[in-house]
Amino acid sequence: MAKQLFEWDYSSYPGASTYPHLFKPIRIGNLIVPNRIKYAATEDNLNGRDGFVTDAGVAYMRERAKGVVGGLCFMQGVYMDEKRQGQGYVGQAACWDDKFVPGLKRIADAIHEEKAVAGFQLMDCGRVGAVDVEYGHGPSAVPQRLRIFRPVKEMSKDEIKEMIQQHVDAARRGIEAGFDIMEISGIVGYLVSNFISRYTNRRTDEYGGDIRGRMRAVVEIIQGVKAVCGSDVPLGIRLCAEELLDDVRGNTPDESMETYKIAEEAGVDYISVTLGWQESIYPVISRDIPMGNWIHLAKRAKEHVKVPVQMAYRLFRPDLPNKAIGAGELDQWEMCRSMIADPLMPKKVLEGKEDEIRHCVACNLCLARLFRDAPMTCYINPVCAHETNPEFADPQPAEDKKEIMIVGAGPAGLECAYMAAKRGHEVHVYDKRDNIGGTLNEARKAPYGDDELWTCVAYQQKMCELAGVTFHLGTEVTEDLISDELPDAVVLATGPEYPEFPGGPHANVVNLLDVMRENAQVGEKVVIWGNRKPGIGCALYLAKQGKKVTLVGREKTAGFDVNPSFKWRYMIYLRQNGVKAYNDCEIETITGEGIIIRTFDGYRIPVACDTIVNSDRAANEALKKVVQSEGIELFVIGDALVPRNLSSAVHDGYRIGMRI
Amino acid sequence: MQFDAEKEIGKVLSGLRAAQREIGKTFYRWRQVALEYAGDGVEPLDVGLRAAEVFGKDVGKQLLPRLNWLKGEAAFLLNLGRALANLWQVDGGVATAEKGEKPTEVFIECTRDPWPTWAKEFDVPMQEVALTREKMLKSVLEDVSVFFNIPLDIEVEKAIPRGEGMWRIRLFKKEE
Ligand SMILES: Cc1cc2nc3c(=O)[nH]c(=O)nc-3n(C[C@H](O)[C@H](O)[C@H](O)COP(=O)(O)O)c2cc1C
Numbered sequence: 001m002a003k004q005l006f007e008w009d010y011s012s013y014p015g016a017s018t019y020p021h022l023f024k025p026i027r028i029g030n031l032i033v034p035n036r037i038k039y040a041a042t043e044d045n046l047n048g049r050d051g052f053v054t055d056a057g058v059a060y061m062r063e064r065a066k067g068v069v070g071g072l073c074f075m076q077g078v079y080m081d082e083k084r085q086g087q088g089y090v091g092q093a094a095c096w097d098d099k100f101v102p103g104l105k106r107i108a109d110a111i112h113e114e115k116a117v118a119g120f121q122l123m124d125c126g127r128v129g130a131v132d133v134e135y136g137h138g139p140s141a142v143p144q145r146l147r148i149f150r151p152v153k154e155m156s157k158d159e160i161k162e163m164i165q166q167h168v169d170a171a172r173r174g175i176e177a178g179f180d181i182m183e184i185s186g187i188v189g190y191l192v193s194n195f196i197s198r199y200t201n202r203r204t205d206e207y208g209g210d211i212r213g214r215m216r217a218v219v220e221i222i223q224g225v226k227a228v229c230g231s232d233v234p235l236g237i238r239l240c241a242e243e244l245l246d247d248v249r250g251n252t253p254d255e256s257m258e259t260y261k262i263a264e265e266a267g268v269d270y271i272s273v274t275l276g277w278q279e280s281i282y283p284v285i286s287r288d289i290p291m292g293n294w295i296h297l298a299k300r301a302k303e304h305v306k307v308p309v310q311m312a313y314r315l316f317r318p319d320l321p322n323k324a325i326g327a328g329e330l331d332q333w334e335m336c337r338s339m340i341a342d343p344l345m346p347k348k349v350l351e352g353k354e355d356e357i358r359h360c361v362a363c364n365l366c367l368a369r370l371f372r373d374a375p376m377t378c379y380i381n382p383v384c385a386h387e388t389n390p391e392f393a394d395p396q397p398a399e400d401k402k403e404i405m406i407v408g409a410g411p412a413g414l415e416c417a418y419m420a421a422k423r424g425h426e427v428h429v430y431d432k433r434d435n436i437g438g439t440l441n442e443a444r445k446a447p448y449g450d451d452e453l454w455t456c457v458a459y460q461q462k463m464c465e466l467a468g469v470t471f472h473l474g475t476e477v478t479e480d481l482i483s484d485e486l487p488d489a490v491v492l493a494t495g496p497e498y499p500e501f502p503g504g505p506h507a508n509v510v511n512l513l514d515v516m517r518e519n520a521q522v523g524e525k526v527v528i529w530g531n532r533k534p535g536i537g538c539a540l541y542l543a544k545q546g547k548k549v550t551l552v553g554r555e556k557t558a559g560f561d562v563n564p565s566f567k568w569r570y571m572i573y574l575r576q577n578g579v580k581a582y583n584d585c586e587i588e589t590i591t592g593e594g595i596i597i598r599t600f601d602g603y604r605i606p607v608a609c610d611t612i613v614n615s616d617r618a619a620n621e622a623l624k625k626v627v628q629s630e631g632i633e634l635f636v637i638g639d640a641l642v643p644r645n646l647s648s649a650v651h652d653g654y655r656i657g658m659r660i
Numbered sequence: 661m662q663f664d665a666e667k668e669i670g671k672v673l674s675g676l677r678a679a680q681r682e683i684g685k686t687f688y689r690w691r692q693v694a695l696e697y698a699g700d701g702v703e704p705l706d707v708g709l710r711a712a713e714v715f716g717k718d719v720g721k722q723l724l725p726r727l728n729w730l731k732g733e734a735a736f737l738l739n740l741g742r743a744l745a746n747l748w749q750v751d752g753g754v755a756t757a758e759k760g761e762k763p764t765e766v767f768i769e770c771t772r773d774p775w776p777t778w779a780k781e782f783d784v785p786m787q788e789v790a791l792t793r794e795k796m797l798k799s800v801l802e803d804v805s806v807f808f809n810i811p812l813d814i815e816v817e818k819a820i821p822r823g824e825g826m827w828r829i830r831l832f833k834k835e836e
Contacts, residue, residue, distance in 0.1 A: 143803040145724040202809060247728035249809060281728070596663055603672055606663050 003232075004032035005180060006115035008070035014352030019318050021325035022333060023350065028308055029234025029269035031181060033117055033332075036325055037071030037346045039064045040272070040312050040334040041121040041185060043089050044076060044376040045369070046385060049132075051079070051087075051094020053103030056375075059388035061107050063343035065114035069350050072332070073116040075107050077123020077185045078174075080166040085137045086191060088125025090373045095122075095170040101177050108178035120174035121183045122167050122225070126191025127152055127200060128278055131373075137163075138194045139217070140202040145248075145279055148371070160207055160217055163191070168224040175233055182229050184221060184237040189277035192218055193240055196259055199250040211255045215262045222266040234269035236310070241273045241297040244280035257304045264305045272334060273301045273311040285314055285337070286569055287362035287449035292320040299329035310334050316360055318349045340366050341381045355462045359455035364565035365647065371565070379563075379647040380456055382415075382654035395658040398423045402488035402633075404660065405430065407477045407623060410438020412638025412649035413493030414460035419657025420491075421467035428487070429469055432476040436461060438495050439534075439639070440646065442516035446537030447544050448573060453646055479626045489633040489660060492624065493653065496617035496639040501529065506590050512538050512615040523610030524548060527595055530615035531558040531583055533645060536570050538615055543577035550607050551581040552597055553616075558583055561645055582607075617643035635660065680752035684778030687711075692782065705788050712792040716799025719747065723800065724807050733810070733833070734763045740804065740812075741766035741831050744797060748773060748827075760830065770827035773820045789821040797829065 004025070010016040016023040023035045046057040065073045078095035079087040087094070094100055104120075111118035130136035130150040137159065138152040155163065171182055186192030194200040195217045201208050207216050222237065229235050239259055243250040251259075260271055275297060276284035283289055291314045298311040312334035315321050321333035338345045341360035348357050358381055365379040378384035386392035402425050406413045409431035421427040435441065437457045444454045464471075475481075482490065501509045510520035512534055526542050528535045531553025543549045551558055551574070558574065558581045559567045574581060582605065588598040594609040620640040627634045637652035638644075694707050723743055729736055741757030748755035748770045755770035779789045794816050801812045811834040818824040 141806070143721065143724065143807050145807065147721065199809075247730050248807070249729050591663065603675075604663065604668050606665070 002027055002030045002032050004034065005112075005117055006034070006070055008034040008115070010035070010069075010350060013350045015318075015350035018352070019322040019349065021322045022318060022346075026308060026331060028181065028236070030231050031117070031234050033072060034070045035068075036321070036332045037068045038119075038310055038332050038334045039068050039071075039073045039339050040336040041074040041077050041119070041123070041183065042336050042340065043092060043370055044385065045089050045091030045373070046375055047091045047093045049090055051092065051096075051100065053093055053100075053106055056385065056388045057093070058106045058110050059393070060376075060385060062110040062114060063387050064339050065111040065116040065118075067339055067342075067344045067347050068116045069347050070115055071117065071346070072119050072181065073111045073114075074119030074121055074183060075104075075111075075179075077121040077190075078104075078170060079129070080122060080124060080170040081163070084133050085130045085135065086124030086126065086163075086166075087131055087133075088123075088129045088190070089370050090131055091375060092123075092125075092131075095173050096166065098173060098176075101173050104174065104177035104179075108180075112178070117181060118179045119181045119183055120171070120177070120179035121185050122170050122174075123185035124163065124166075124191035126189070126194040128189050129191070138191065138200055139207060139214075140200060142200050142202065157205065157207070164217065164220045164224055167221045168228055171225040172228045175228065180233060182225060182233055182235045183272070184218075184225065184235070186218065186237055186239045187274040189279055192221070192237075193243070193277065196240070197243055197245065197250050198255075199243070199245050199248050211251070211258045212262065215259055218259075219262060219266040222263060222268055226267045235267070236270040236272060237263050237268050238272040238274050239263060240275055240277075241301055242275045244276040244282045244284070247281055248279075250277075253300075257300065260301055260305050264307055268307060270308040270310060270332075271301060271305055273298050273309060275313065283569055285362060286364055286566055287452055288569055288573075289314055289362075289449075291316050295320065295324050295329060298324065302329060302331075308332060312336055314362065316362075318346070318354070337362065337366060340376070340378050340384055355458070356466075358459045359452070361453055361455065361646075362449070363563060363647075365563045368563040368565040380650055382651045391658065395419065395423055398425055398660070401425055402660070404428065404489045404491060405477070405482070405485060405487040406491045406493055407431075408438060408493035408495055408638070408640065409433070409436040409471065409473065410493060410495050410638060410649060411440055411456055411460065411646055412640075412653040413438070413491065414457065414464060415650050415653025416491050416493060416635075416637060416657040416660075417469045417653075418460060418463035418467045419654055420660050421464070421469045423658070423660075425660065427467075427469045428472060428485075429464070430472045430475050430477045430481075432474070434474045436471070436473070438493075439513065442513050443534065443537060443646075445516050445541060447540050448569070450537060456646060456650065477623065479623075482623070482626055482630060482632070486630065487632060489635065490623075490627045491635045491637060491656060491660070492620070492627070492640050493636075493638045493649075494620045494622060494640045496643040497620045497622070498614060499616060499618045501612065501614045501616075502587050504590075506612070508590070508610060509612045509614055512613055515613050516541065521611070522547070522613070525594070525609040526550070526611045526613060527552055527587075527607055527609040528613045528615055529553065529587060530617070531555050531581060532561045532615070533559060534617070535613075535615040536562070536574065538613055539579045540570075540573055540577060542613075543579050549577070549579045550609065551579055552585055552587060552595075552607070553581075553583060554586065556584050587612075619643065677752065680750075680774065681778075683751050684774060685781075688778060688782035688784060691784070704784075705791065708784075708788045708792045709795045712795035713799045716796040717802060719796070720800040720803040723804055727804065727808070729808060734759065736808065736810075737764065737766045737831065737833070741768050744768050744800065744829075744831065745770065751775070755827070757831075760832075762832075764833040766831045768827070768829040768831060770820065773827060776821045779821070786821040786823075790816070790819045793819070793821075793827075
């Protein structure tokens with residue numbers, strides 16, 4: 001008999017009529033899930049190094065459980081071996097002993113308290129595991145292409161049996177902890193996918209060979225886990241629809257579809273469609289990949305299996321999965337990063353509050369942090385991983401209500417404005433521009449998806465509106481204005497200053513913002529001065545117009561301010577667009593033909609150009625002294641403090657807004 | 661300010677040549693240290709071969725992210741051959757790689773090799789120079805073969821340190 005754990009009635013919510021396919025029930029095994037929403041398993045590095053669940057981890061999950069409004073809420077994949085070869089992240093939750101059950105139960109309980117379905121995931125990280133030990137394990141000892149990963153030892157048959165048993169034992173513990181649905185993670189190069197791929201499985205025994213042989217270990221895991229799940233706890237698996245490993249002779253898409261059929265035959269109740277490995281050379285989830293790009297893979301999966309098909313991967317807007325589900329191409333909408341950025345994302349969809357969603361900008365900082373053994377952080381959501389800290393999660397009304405002048409309506413100023421206003425302050429935002437968004441107005445014009453960054457400003461604008469922030473656009477803040485208004489506090493969020501070009505003033509030198517606004521004359525051969533993100537964005541913007549662009553800057557590598565999980569994309573795009581970069585350099589002089597670069601060790605290189613774009617930025621000291629001399633409380637945030645990126649602007653703004 | 665191209669290029673080139681000379685000297689200085697520590701009972705050739713193995717393994721690992729199978733076996737082999745030729749090129753030698761008659765072979769030719777000259781300065785026998793190069797190239801292939809699941813080997817047909825005027829090396833896929 002199928003059962004539903006919690007009653008939900010969505011009929012009175014606007015989202016249920018706008019997106020009818022998202023808010024209708026589905027049967028998975030013997031479980032009725034009231035909607036089509038799933039928070040996909042997400043490693044967060046918030047557990048102790050010993051694998052025990054922490055308060056921070058529970059609080060993180062509780063927020064996401066609220067977000068799925070009765071749908072599936074999966075905790076991160078757990079590792080299952082005491083030797084820790086399967087552990088891929090220093091703060092990954094462990095489940096190799098019964099002693100972990102009480103901590104895991106706290107997560108299941110928190111999810112249930114929010115009336116959501118608690119999902120448990122089994123995840124041996126295989127080839128990309130062994131984060132804290134010398135050797136990883138896998139079906140074959142295929143060397144690592146990326147040196148950050150440990151060498152792999154080939155598993156003996158006994159070790160394979162032991163690994164299968166570990167899955168079974170961990171599943172039993174998950175059920176004891178109170179989880180309602182079980183999942184095996186076979187994504188991105190973890191152990192299950194290592195067995196399946198011809199790239200990493202070279203065995204000649206029964207666990208290798210053709211696709212059925214390479215699936216044998218997976219089938220045995222499914223059968224073993226299924227036996228402990230019984231008929232009450234549905235079991236699913238995440239499997240690659242395409243490995244994107246053709247450069248190293250991985251599986252064909254046809255073989256991948258064969259794995260779906262074999263998994264279904266073995267007894268899974270649903271399949272979650274994934275694609276790509278951490279080692280793949282193709283981008284899958286970064287901002288340069290359009291939303292909805294991969295839905296065709298879910299459709300293909302549905303053509304091969306009868307069990308429900310779930311999928312995530314850049315489905316950041318509800319209309320995409322709603323349409324796909326309606327068209328029979330997908331059954332359930334998974335989300336990971338959208339709900340890192342805004343844990344209540346689907347709840348807001350249901351409530352018809354889409355303009356209150358803080359959207360993920362697909363920068364992959366979350367992943368970059370995990371790979372560097374740091375707790376999860378979100379570029380755009382300052383509360384992420386601070387859910388247990390009331391100062392962040394639930395900023396209290398200010399004791400002392402103030403009149404606050406915020407100078408600058410860019411992302412830093414806006415973030416600070418709504419937070420301070422929400423806490424009861426009277427907030428006035430000034431900007432000499434006629435519109436909000438600051439330099440993001442220009443930055444969004446860079447190619448490869450940067451327009452998506454504007455979602456941040458759209459969200460902040462709505463928050464400001466709800467919090468009652470007063471705007472004074474087209475108004476330059478002067479010394480006189482400050483003395484006239486005499487606010488209790490001033491927040492300088494004026495954005496950066498653009499210092500004079502190092503070669504001195506010159507007719508051919510134009511400012512980055514003018515270029516992006518199309519207010520400057522730009523020739524065909526362009527040098528961009530400044531090799532951080534703004535310079536890169538502008539270089540690509542101009543190169544896309546067919547111009548010959550050279551990037552020159554002081555940083556040792558171009559884009560050192562871009563997080564490593566995205567930076568590699570920019571490096572490829574610079575190459576593809578023929579942009580030559582000279583790093584660790586100064587511009588020594590401007591000549592009649594162009595410029596002369598001087599490398600850090602004194603070599604000189606002439607570069608012909610007709611235009612030089614200055615993208616160099618510095619802290620903005622304007623108005624600081626005026627505010628201080630009036631004895632007014634002063635805060636400086638965003639690029640005005642130190643030129644950095646959108647994330648720093650948002651985080652600075654939030655923190656000052658919650659403390660002022 | 662005037663830019664004197666000849667002067668600037670000359671400066672860059674002399675910097676490069678000086679750095680290249682240091683490559684060989686540094687290796688042979690370390691060889692001397694290793695022999696001193698190894699003591700009397702150890703054959704210098706064995707030390708050289710072991711060093712070549714370590715170098716080769718590391719170069720092999722470095723190549724893994726740079727090679728790919730996207731254009732098939734013949735293109736893969738040619739790219740690998742070029743990468744091996746480039747090992748001489750960065751040291752200040754002159755080397756190329758060309759397709760062989762069979763699609764499963766590539767020939768690497770080096771017509772100028774700085775290593776014998778460096779070796780002479782340190783009284784290293786030419787036989788060791790020839791054998792260590794061969795060992796290094798074979799060691800490069802170890803991880804590459806396993807990673808791309810293709811059994812690879814090399815055969816030295818000619819060697820400068822053997823007085824044959826050039827290196828000619830056959831890189832090939834072993835018959836399974
Ligand atoms: C920070 C982070 C942690 C993740 N951890 C897991 C995990 O523990 N198990 C898993 O199966 N997938 C994991 N994934 C993959 C996601 O569940 C999801 O499939 C992927 O991010 C694509 O979905 P999205 O575009 O909605 O982010 C993780 C992804 C991210 C970004």
